[in-house]
Amino acid sequence: MQVLDAIRTRRTIGRLVEPAPxxxxxxRAFDAAMAAxxxxxxxxxxxxxxxxxxxxxxxxxLAQALQARNPQAGAPELEREGAKALRAPMIIVxxxxxxxxxxxVPEIEQMLAAGAATQNLMLALHAQGFGTAWKTGAGxxxxxxxxxxxxxxxxxxxxxxxxxxANAPPPQPAPTxxxxxxxxxxxxxxxx
Numbered sequence: 001m002q003v004l005d006a007i008r009t010r011r012t013i014g015r016l017v018e019p020a021p022x023x024x025x026x027x028r029a030f031d032a033a034m035a036a037x038x039x040x041x042x043x044x045x046x047x048x049x050x051x052x053x054x055x056x057x058x059x060x061x062l063a064q065a066l067q068a069r070n071p072q073a074g075a076p077e078l079e080r081e082g083a084k085a086l087r088a089p090m091i092i093v094x095x096x097x098x099x100x101x102x103x104x105v106p107e108i109e110q111m112l113a114a115g116a117a118t119q120n121l122m123l124a125l126h127a128q129g130f131g132t133a134w135k136t137g138a139g140x141x142x143x144x145x146x147x148x149x150x151x152x153x154x155x156x157x158x159x160x161x162x163x164x165x166a167n168a169p170p171p172q173p174a175p176t177x178x179x180x181x182x183x184x185x186x187x188x189x190x191x192x
Contacts, residue, residue, distance in 0.1 A: 001126075001127040003123075006123045006126055006127045007123060008173065009126070009170075009173070010122065010123055010126040010132075011131075011170040011171055011173070012132070012133045012134065013131030013132065013133055013164075013166045013170055014133060015166065015167045015168060016087065016088035016089065016131050016132075016133065016162055016163065016164030016165065016166065016167070017088075017089065017164055017165055017166075017167045018089045018164065018165065019089070019164070019165055020051060020088070020089035020090035020130075020163055020164050020165075021090065021125055021128070021130050021163055021164075025125065025128045025130065026049065028124055028128065029121045029124035029125045029128070030047065030121065031124075032120045032121060032123065032124035033045070033047065033117040033118070033120045033121040033124070034117070035120060036113060036116035036117035036119075036120050037113065037116055038105075038109075038110070038113030038116070038117075039105045039109050039110075039113065040103065040104065040105050042099050042103055042105055042110065042113070043113075043117075044096055044097050044098060044099055044105075044110035044113055044114055045094065045095060045096060045097060045113065045114040045117045045118070045158075046095040046097045046155070047092050047093065047094055047095065047121070048092070048093040048095065048149060049090065049091075049092055050085070050090065050091040050092070050093065051089060051090045051091070055085040055086055055091060056082075056085065056086070058085040058091065058149075059081075059082035059083060059084065059085030059086065060082060061139070061144060061145045061148040061149070062081050062082055062084055062085060062139045062145065063078040063079075063081045063082040064144050064148070065081075065138065065139050065142035065144040065145050066078060066081040066138070066139075068142070068144055069138060069142070081139075084135075084137075084139075087133075087162055088133070088162035088163055088164040089163075089164045090162070090163040090164060091160050091161065091162055091163070092121070092160075092161040092163055093149060093157060093159075093160055093161075094114065094117070094118040094121070094157070094158040094159045094160075094161055095114070095151060095155050095156065095157055095158060096110055096111045096113075096114035096115075096155065096156040096157075096158050097114075097152075097154070097155050098110050098111075098154040098155065098156060099154075100154050111156065111158070114156075114158045115158055118134070118158055118159060118161065121161065122134065122161060125163055129165075130163055130164065130165060131163070131164060131165060131166040131170065132161055132162060132163050133161070133162040134159045134160075134161055134162075135159060135160045135161075135162060136157070136159050136160065137160075139160075140157040140158075140159065140160065141157070145157070
């Protein structure tokens with residue numbers, strides 16, 4: 001698949017089933033992630049692969065985070081939150097591993113680099129025939145989830161990338177409407 005085709009045809013897939021990407025497909029996808037642009041080549045990202053029974057443990061972390069946010073949450077809400085981990089046969093946790101020890105690169109640039117690496121990963125999986133969905137939700141910002149995944153104080157979850165095989169055709173693309181988001185700047189607003 002050509003890169004422009006991959007970019008134009010990638011869609012968020014809501015229903016993902018087995019098979020998940022195998023190790024060879026993951027190796028190619030992580031190799032693509034490493035090619036993302038980043039200032040000073042810090043590579044301020046990490047990826048955690050969650051599959052099999054580990055998804056249930058991840059679901060437990062999500063439910064614990066919900067309970068901490070909302071002590072009134074009942075069993076149905078906690079069960080629903082935990083079941084999010086079973087939406088796909090694989091979850092890849094994308095992490096911005098922020099370098100704060102004099103790296104000289106603002107955190108926002110490191111976050112954006114981690115996002116670019118995550119997009120490369122998703123495009124590479126799509127090009128190999130797999131579907132993905134980039135999710136966050138409150139769990140992505142929870143210290144319970146972050147610490148439960150073994151992440152450090154300077155790590156930030158960029159997203160939970162659900163990966164697998166689409167069990168239905170992907171949604172058709174909407175017209176891009178890119179012209180509404182692009183303008184030429186003439187310098188006319190510069191004073192002096």
